[in-house]
Amino acid sequence: MIALLEVRDLVRDYTLPKQSLLSKPQNLRVLHGVSLSLKQGESLGIVGESGSGKSTLARSVMGLEKPQSGSVTINGKDIYSLGRAELKAARKEFQAIFQDPYGSLDPRHSVRRILAEPVVSLEDATTAESREERIRQVLEAVGLPASAADKYPHEFSGGQRQRIAIARALITRPKLIVADEPVSALDVSIQAQVLNLMMDLQEQFGLSYLFISHDLGVMRVITDRVAVIHLGRIVEEGPTNEVFDNPQHPYTQALVNAVPKPFSGRRKMRVKAP
Ligand SMILES: Nc1ncnc2c1ncn2[C@@H]1O[C@H](COP(=O)(O)OP(=O)(O)OP(=O)(O)O)[C@@H](O)[C@H]1O
Structure with missing residues (x-):
């Protein structure tokens, strides 16, 4: 089966500002030849600690930034070879959801306008009626009433705003969704609701x-397979439970061991005597 997403040898450098007038600009290599692939219908996780390069990888897959070398192919299209207009058209097939829906939902616009924006130029949604029908369908899919279209982002809770962000991603009927920490900013019970929704x-x-x-x-x-990223390199990859239950790489072992284990019995908090 042909992979839906194929990432090959991505290398991404950032140039850091000069420390002084006489010093040379420094290069920071954030991705050191990252490769991965994802099949249609599969859910692949990228896990790693802060600064390991996860978001840089997500932005590179979306074509939001261009690495120094390597390639990203989505549904057979090499996205770095596409012009701006072609990339915009190809985005129909891959959409993104980010951690902070506040940041990505324009507070000045109604939900209707936010949801319509990705489809205005699609041939199959050029009429106002067809757009309105799609808006109704995606709101229903994420469990929001059709009347939500008339409201503004600030009128919704964090979990509901993330539902709107998911609806906006769904409206182009994509094959792939790149989800960068989509539930990290939510309370645990709301996290569960959003994860269940994403699985449905x-x-x-x-x-x-x-x-x-x-x-x-x-x-x-939520993931079938997981790739562990450490300092810009994939150090281990495999079925999620296998990797976490029997980690092979020392970094994965440290990551797994850092998760607090459940304890039995009550434990008193230690308080220093005044
Ligand atoms: N535009 C940029 N210019 C310079 N350095 C950058 C830029 N974007 C990211 N970096 C650096 O690249 C490294 C990886 O950042 P990235 O945001 O990809 O990590 P991350 O794993 O997503 O971290 P987090 O979980 O904290 O979001 C960090 O050292 C970061 O400071």
Whole structure:
């Protein structure tokens, strides 16, 4: 089966500002030849600690930044070879959800306008009626009433705003969703609701996820396979439960051991005498 997403040897450097007038600009290599692939309908997690390069990888897969070398192919299209207009058209097939829906939902715009924006130029949604019908469908899919379209982002809770962000991603009927820490900013019970919703949608629409998170518990719930990233390199990859239950790489072992274990019995908090 041909992979839906194929990432090959991505290398990404950032140039750091000069420390002084006489010093040379420094190069920071954030991705050291990252490769991975994802099949249609599969959910692949990228797990690693802060600064390991997860978001840089997500932005590179989306074509939001261009690495120094390597390639990203989505549904057979080499996205770095596409012009701006072609990339915009190709985005129909891959969408993104980010951690902070506040940051990505324009507070000045109604939900209707936010949801319509990705589809205005699609041939199959050019009329106002067809757009309105799609908006109704995606709101229903994420469990929001049709009347939500008339409201503004600030009128919703964090979990509901993330539902709107998911609806906006769904509206182009994508095959792949790149989800960068989509539940990290939510309370635990709301996290569970959003993860359940994402799993339902995956089944319903045959979606694939590239799911980025530092949270091993979340990874166990939503991903089939996981790739562990450390200092810009994939150090271990495999079925999620296998990798977490029997980690092979020392970094994965440290990551797994860092998760607090449940304890039995009550434990008193130690308080220093005044
Ligand atoms: N635009 C940029 N310019 C310079 N350095 C950058 C830039 N973006 C990211 N970096 C650096 O690249 C490294 C990886 O950052 P990245 O955001 O990809 O990590 P991450 O694993 O997503 O971390 P977090 O979980 O904290 O979001 C960090 O050292 C970061 O400081």
